[in-house]
Amino acid sequence: MxxxxxxxxxxxxxxxxxxxxxxxxxxxxxxxxxxxxxxxxxxxxxxxxxxxxxxxxxxxxxxxxxxxxxxxxxxxxxxxxxxxxxxxxxxxxxxxxxxxxxxxxxxxxxxxxxxxxxxxxxxxxxxxxxxxxxxxxxxxxxxxxxxxxxxxxxxxxxxxxxxxxNKTYLPSETPEPLLKYREEELESLRGDGRGTLQEWDRVYDYAYYNDLGDPDKGAQYARPVLGGSTEYPYPRRGRTGRPPSKTDAKSESRLNLAMSLDIYVPRDERFGHLKLSDFLANALKSIVQVLKPELESLFDSTPEEFDSFEDVFKLYEGGIKLPEGILKNIRDRIHAELLKEILRTDGERFLKFPMPQVIKEDKSAWRTDEEFAREMLAGVNPVIIRCLREFPPASKLDAKVYGNQTSTIKKENIESNMDGLTVHEAIRHKKLFILDHHDALIPYLRRINSTSTKTYASRTILFLQNDGTLKPLAIELSLPHSEGDQYGVISKVFTPADEGVENSIWQLAKAYVAVNDSGVHQLISHWLNTHAVIEPFVIAANRQLSVLHPIHKLLHPHFRDTMNINALARQILINADGFVEATVFPSKYSMEMSSAIYKNWIFPDQALPADLIKRGMAVKDSGSPHGLRLVIEDYPYAVDGLEIWFAIKNWVQDYCSFYYKEDDTVKKDSELQSWWKELREEGHGDKKNEPWWPKMHTREDLIEVCTIIIWVASALHASTNFGQYPYAGFLPNRPTISRRFMPEKGTPEYDELVNNPEKAFLKTITAQLQALIGISLIEILSKHSSDELYLGQRDTPYWTSEVEPLEAFGRFGKKLAQIEERIVTLNSDGKHKNRVGPVNMPYTLLYPSSKDGLTGMGIPNSVAI
CATH class of the missing domain: 2.60.60.20 (PLAT/LH2 domain)
Structure with a gap:
C-alpha cells in the first residue's frame, strides 16, 4: 500500500x-x-x-x-x-x-x-x-x-x-465537467425551428400532418391538415422545414417521387445500410412508379376479374403472365434485384406470390364461421372484439346529429343458436361478444360510398361455446338513412346459413365485416395506434433526454427507424392517391377518419391489462396470474400478450428501481419532467388538457409509462403488422374494399349470386388490380429485415456500464426465451382450438424471436417497418 x-x-x-x-x-x-x-x-x-x-x-x-x-x-x-x-x-x-x-x-x-x-x-x-x-x-x-x-x-x-x-447519469448526478456538454448537446438537437432541414442536420422538431395532400397537383389531391385543431386532432410528426405549397400556405410542399424518397429525418434515424427496409424503400417506389401505372394501363385496356377462387390460387401456384410489352417496360425501369422480388419471375409466369399461411394447409377452411370468429382472437387485428354488456348494442354517436343508431338485432335473431341460454343469461355469464365497426364508420360512410367503394357499417354478435371457440350469431349491416343523417340508419340483419343462396348471402355478410375490419386494422390498430402515436415519443426523448440519461438508454432501442418508416409512409403510403387510399375502402377519407378515432385515444388505455379490462375481455381477479382473469381463456393474443407485457414491466421495474430509489428522485429529475411535459403539450399537443395523463410524480408512474411505450413499439406493433401477409395475402379472407352492395332479389346481381356464388363474391370484394398491388405491398411490409433487433436484444453488450441493469436485462432475455417455449407448447397441445383453428395455422405473432424474411412471428424492438 x-x-x-x-x-x-x-x-x-x-x-x-x-x-x-x-x-x-x-x-x-x-x-x-x-x-x-x-x-x-x-x-x-x-x-x-x-x-x-x-x-x-x-x-x-x-x-x-x-x-x-x-x-x-x-x-x-x-x-x-x-x-x-x-x-x-x-x-x-x-x-x-x-x-x-x-x-x-x-x-x-x-x-x-x-x-x-x-x-x-x-x-x-x-x-x-x-x-x-x-x-x-x-x-x-x-x-x-x-x-x-x-x-x-x-x-x-x-x-x-x-x-x-457508456456511464449513465441522472441530471443531478452528472459530473460537473460534463454538465455543460450535456446541456449543449440537447440544445443542438432541438434546433431553432427555422429553415429547411438538411441531411446532416441532427434536429428533432415537431410538425402537423400537413404534407399528405398535394394541392398544387389539383383540388382532388388536397387533404385537410391533421393536428393542431379540435376538428382534426393528431399526433405530431417530425418537422422537415420544406416550404409551403404554392396553392395552400397551410400545406407543406411535397417531394417529387420520381426524383427522390429522401425525406428529411435526423440522419441517425435513417435505416441502417444492411436493413431490408433500404430495399423496402426502393421496392415501394418501384411499385408505385412502375408496377402500379403499368398494371393500371393493362387493366384499363383489358378489364380483368377473378372468376373463381382457383383464379386467386394461381397467384401463388403459377402467377399471372403479363403481356411482353408491359413486362419489357417494367424490366427496363426496375433494377434486376427488385424485379425478382416484386414480380417473382418464374419461367414465363410473373407476379407469383408466396403461399399465405391461411390457405397453406387447407384452401377452404378460411370460409368457415369458426375461422372467421377465431381471427378476431388470433388474427392480425385481435384488439377490437369486446364483451357485450348490453342488448341491443347501443351507439355513442350524438343522437342529435345521427339520430337513433341503436342496433336492430333482436333476441329472436340469435337466441335459437345459444345453447338454450337467453340473451340476458348469456350477457350475465359473459358469453356474448361483439365486433363493432358501427360508430367508427357511420360519420364517414355517406362520403365513403360516394367513391367507388360500396360498403356498410357492421356489427357482429358472437357466442362463446363450451369448447372455448366463438360462433357468429348475427351480422348487422347499416347504411346512413337516405333522407339524412338525423334519421339514423337503415339496417339489415343476417344470420348463418349452411347451404343455398342463404349461405352465399351469409358469406357476403362476413366479407363486408372483413372489409370493415381490414380498414380499421390498417388505419387504426396498425398505423394510428403504433406508428403515429409513437413518433412524438421519439422526438421528445431526443430533445429532452440526454444520451446519458437512464430513460433515454432504456427507450432508445424501441425508437429505431420509426421516424424513417413514418416519413416513407407519408410520402407513398398514406398520402393523397397513395397505396392506402388506392387499396383500403375509406379511400380519400382514410387519414381523416383516423383523426376522428384519435379523439378517443387515451394513453393509459394502451397498457394491455387496461385495454383488456376496458373491452370486457378480462376482469380483475387477485387469485389469477397477474391479477387478471381472461373472459375467454383461449384468447391467444391476450394469453401471449400478457406474458410479454409483464416480462417487459418486470424488466422496466428492475431497471428504473436501480436509478430511482424513491419517488422524490422522479419529481426532481429535470430532464425527465421536461420530456414528459413536452410530450404531452407538444408531441400529443391536441391531447394536452386530458386529465388521464400520468403525473410523472412517482416511480410507479415512470414504470407504467415506459412499459406502455415499449409494449406499443414492440409487441403491439408486431401483433398487428407481421401477420398481414399470412392472413391477408389471400385477399378473399381479408378483402380491403367492397365494390357493390348486397344483391337484392329480382336483380341480375342476385341471379348471379344464385348461379355462380364464387364469381359474385369476387366481383363484390377487392378488384384484381387492387389485389395485386395490395398483396405486393403487404408482402414487403410483413418481412423482417436482416439486421432486425428483437425484444430482449441490443446492438452491443456495452450499452451501459452499470452491472445491475445489465444483469436485469439478461433476466429479461431469459424470460422471453421461456415465453417462446410456452407458446410452442400451447400451440401444439391440441386443447386450445383458437391457437391453430380450422386453417391449421398456429398463432405465432407474439413469439419473441424470428429469423429474417416472411415468418409471421417475432417481436422487433421498434416500429421499424
Missing part, C-alpha cells in the same frame, strides 16, 4: 507520460454507398494534405475541470488523430474498419478520467461512427463509448460532435 511513496519522482512522471491507446470502429461512406465512389478518393486526398479526423478526450474528473478557459466544462486533452486511414483495408462483408488512436497523457495535460470526447471530421465525406474503446485507462481499465452516429465534415456543424462514455 506504500508502493507509490517509495517510487522516485522520475518514475512517477514517466507513468504520467504514458500514452492511452484507443480503437475506433467506423464504416466509411464509400463502403455503404456504392453510388458515391469518389468519396474514398477525396477522403484520401484530404489525408495527404493534413485534413485528418481528430479526437479530443474530455475529463469527467472534478479536479480536472477548466474553470477559466472552458467555462466550467471538463478539461480537453490534446487532439489525437485516426491512424492509417489510407492503408486500413475495409472488410467489405461487414463494412467496418478499425482504426487506432493514441492520446497523450502527461503532466501538463492530465485530464483525469475521460467521460466524453469531441470528434472533428476534416475529410470530404461523412462516416458512420460505431464506437471507441479506450484500453488501460489508469484506475478504470477499459472505457467504452457507444456512438452509432453519422459524423459529417466538421464545417456542416455549428458545434463539435460529442460522444459520452
Amino acid at each position: 506504500f508502493g507509490n511513496a517509495n517510487k522516485s519522482s522520475e518514475e512517477q512522471n514517466a507513468n504520467k507520460r504514458e500514452r492511452m491507446r484507443g480503437t475506433v470502429i467506423l464504416m466509411k461512406k464509400n463502403v455503404l454507398d456504392f453510388t458515391d465512389l469518389s468519396s474514398s478518393l477525396l477522403d484520401r486526398l484530404h489525408e495527404f494534405v493534413g485534413k485528418h479526423v481528430s479526437l479530443q478526450l474530455i475529463s469527467a474528473s472534478q479536479e480536472a475541470s477548466d474553470v477559466e478557459g472552458n467555462g466550467m466544462k471538463g478539461k480537453l486533452g490534446k487532439p489525437a488523430y485516426l491512424e492509417d486511414w489510407i492503408t486500413t483495408i475495409t472488410p467489405l462483408i461487414a463494412g467496418e474498419s478499425a482504426f487506432g488512436v493514441t492520446f497523450d497523457w502527461d503532466d501538463d495535460e492530465d485530464i483525469g478520467t475521460p467521460g466524453a470526447f469531441l470528434i472533428r471530421n476534416h475529410h470530404h465525406s461523412e462516416f458512420y461512427l460505431k464506437s471507441m474503446t479506450l484500453e488501460n485507462v489508469p484506475g478504470h481499465g477499459v472505457i467504452h463509448f457507444i456512438c452509432n452516429s453519422w459524423v459529417y465534415p466538421a464545417h456542416k456543424y455549428k458545434t463539435d460532435r460529442i460522444f459520452f462514455s
Whole structure:
C-alpha cells in the first residue's frame, strides 16, 4: 500500500507520460454507398494534405475541470488523430474498419478520467461512427463509448460532435465537467425551428400532418391538415422545414417521387445500410412508379376479374403472365434485384406470390364461421372484439346529429343458436361478444360510398361455446338513412346459413365485416395506434433526454427507424392517391377518419391489462396470474400478450428501481419532467388538457409509462403488422374494399349470386388490380429485415456500464426465451382450438424471436417497418 511513496519522482512522471491507446470502429461512406465512389478518393486526398479526423478526450474528473478557459466544462486533452486511414483495408462483408488512436497523457495535460470526447471530421465525406474503446485507462481499465452516429465534415456543424462514455447519469448526478456538454448537446438537437432541414442536420422538431395532400397537383389531391385543431386532432410528426405549397400556405410542399424518397429525418434515424427496409424503400417506389401505372394501363385496356377462387390460387401456384410489352417496360425501369422480388419471375409466369399461411394447409377452411370468429382472437387485428354488456348494442354517436343508431338485432335473431341460454343469461355469464365497426364508420360512410367503394357499417354478435371457440350469431349491416343523417340508419340483419343462396348471402355478410375490419386494422390498430402515436415519443426523448440519461438508454432501442418508416409512409403510403387510399375502402377519407378515432385515444388505455379490462375481455381477479382473469381463456393474443407485457414491466421495474430509489428522485429529475411535459403539450399537443395523463410524480408512474411505450413499439406493433401477409395475402379472407352492395332479389346481381356464388363474391370484394398491388405491398411490409433487433436484444453488450441493469436485462432475455417455449407448447397441445383453428395455422405473432424474411412471428424492438 506504500508502493507509490517509495517510487522516485522520475518514475512517477514517466507513468504520467504514458500514452492511452484507443480503437475506433467506423464504416466509411464509400463502403455503404456504392453510388458515391469518389468519396474514398477525396477522403484520401484530404489525408495527404493534413485534413485528418481528430479526437479530443474530455475529463469527467472534478479536479480536472477548466474553470477559466472552458467555462466550467471538463478539461480537453490534446487532439489525437485516426491512424492509417489510407492503408486500413475495409472488410467489405461487414463494412467496418478499425482504426487506432493514441492520446497523450502527461503532466501538463492530465485530464483525469475521460467521460466524453469531441470528434472533428476534416475529410470530404461523412462516416458512420460505431464506437471507441479506450484500453488501460489508469484506475478504470477499459472505457467504452457507444456512438452509432453519422459524423459529417466538421464545417456542416455549428458545434463539435460529442460522444459520452457508456456511464449513465441522472441530471443531478452528472459530473460537473460534463454538465455543460450535456446541456449543449440537447440544445443542438432541438434546433431553432427555422429553415429547411438538411441531411446532416441532427434536429428533432415537431410538425402537423400537413404534407399528405398535394394541392398544387389539383383540388382532388388536397387533404385537410391533421393536428393542431379540435376538428382534426393528431399526433405530431417530425418537422422537415420544406416550404409551403404554392396553392395552400397551410400545406407543406411535397417531394417529387420520381426524383427522390429522401425525406428529411435526423440522419441517425435513417435505416441502417444492411436493413431490408433500404430495399423496402426502393421496392415501394418501384411499385408505385412502375408496377402500379403499368398494371393500371393493362387493366384499363383489358378489364380483368377473378372468376373463381382457383383464379386467386394461381397467384401463388403459377402467377399471372403479363403481356411482353408491359413486362419489357417494367424490366427496363426496375433494377434486376427488385424485379425478382416484386414480380417473382418464374419461367414465363410473373407476379407469383408466396403461399399465405391461411390457405397453406387447407384452401377452404378460411370460409368457415369458426375461422372467421377465431381471427378476431388470433388474427392480425385481435384488439377490437369486446364483451357485450348490453342488448341491443347501443351507439355513442350524438343522437342529435345521427339520430337513433341503436342496433336492430333482436333476441329472436340469435337466441335459437345459444345453447338454450337467453340473451340476458348469456350477457350475465359473459358469453356474448361483439365486433363493432358501427360508430367508427357511420360519420364517414355517406362520403365513403360516394367513391367507388360500396360498403356498410357492421356489427357482429358472437357466442362463446363450451369448447372455448366463438360462433357468429348475427351480422348487422347499416347504411346512413337516405333522407339524412338525423334519421339514423337503415339496417339489415343476417344470420348463418349452411347451404343455398342463404349461405352465399351469409358469406357476403362476413366479407363486408372483413372489409370493415381490414380498414380499421390498417388505419387504426396498425398505423394510428403504433406508428403515429409513437413518433412524438421519439422526438421528445431526443430533445429532452440526454444520451446519458437512464430513460433515454432504456427507450432508445424501441425508437429505431420509426421516424424513417413514418416519413416513407407519408410520402407513398398514406398520402393523397397513395397505396392506402388506392387499396383500403375509406379511400380519400382514410387519414381523416383516423383523426376522428384519435379523439378517443387515451394513453393509459394502451397498457394491455387496461385495454383488456376496458373491452370486457378480462376482469380483475387477485387469485389469477397477474391479477387478471381472461373472459375467454383461449384468447391467444391476450394469453401471449400478457406474458410479454409483464416480462417487459418486470424488466422496466428492475431497471428504473436501480436509478430511482424513491419517488422524490422522479419529481426532481429535470430532464425527465421536461420530456414528459413536452410530450404531452407538444408531441400529443391536441391531447394536452386530458386529465388521464400520468403525473410523472412517482416511480410507479415512470414504470407504467415506459412499459406502455415499449409494449406499443414492440409487441403491439408486431401483433398487428407481421401477420398481414399470412392472413391477408389471400385477399378473399381479408378483402380491403367492397365494390357493390348486397344483391337484392329480382336483380341480375342476385341471379348471379344464385348461379355462380364464387364469381359474385369476387366481383363484390377487392378488384384484381387492387389485389395485386395490395398483396405486393403487404408482402414487403410483413418481412423482417436482416439486421432486425428483437425484444430482449441490443446492438452491443456495452450499452451501459452499470452491472445491475445489465444483469436485469439478461433476466429479461431469459424470460422471453421461456415465453417462446410456452407458446410452442400451447400451440401444439391440441386443447386450445383458437391457437391453430380450422386453417391449421398456429398463432405465432407474439413469439419473441424470428429469423429474417416472411415468418409471421417475432417481436422487433421498434416500429421499424
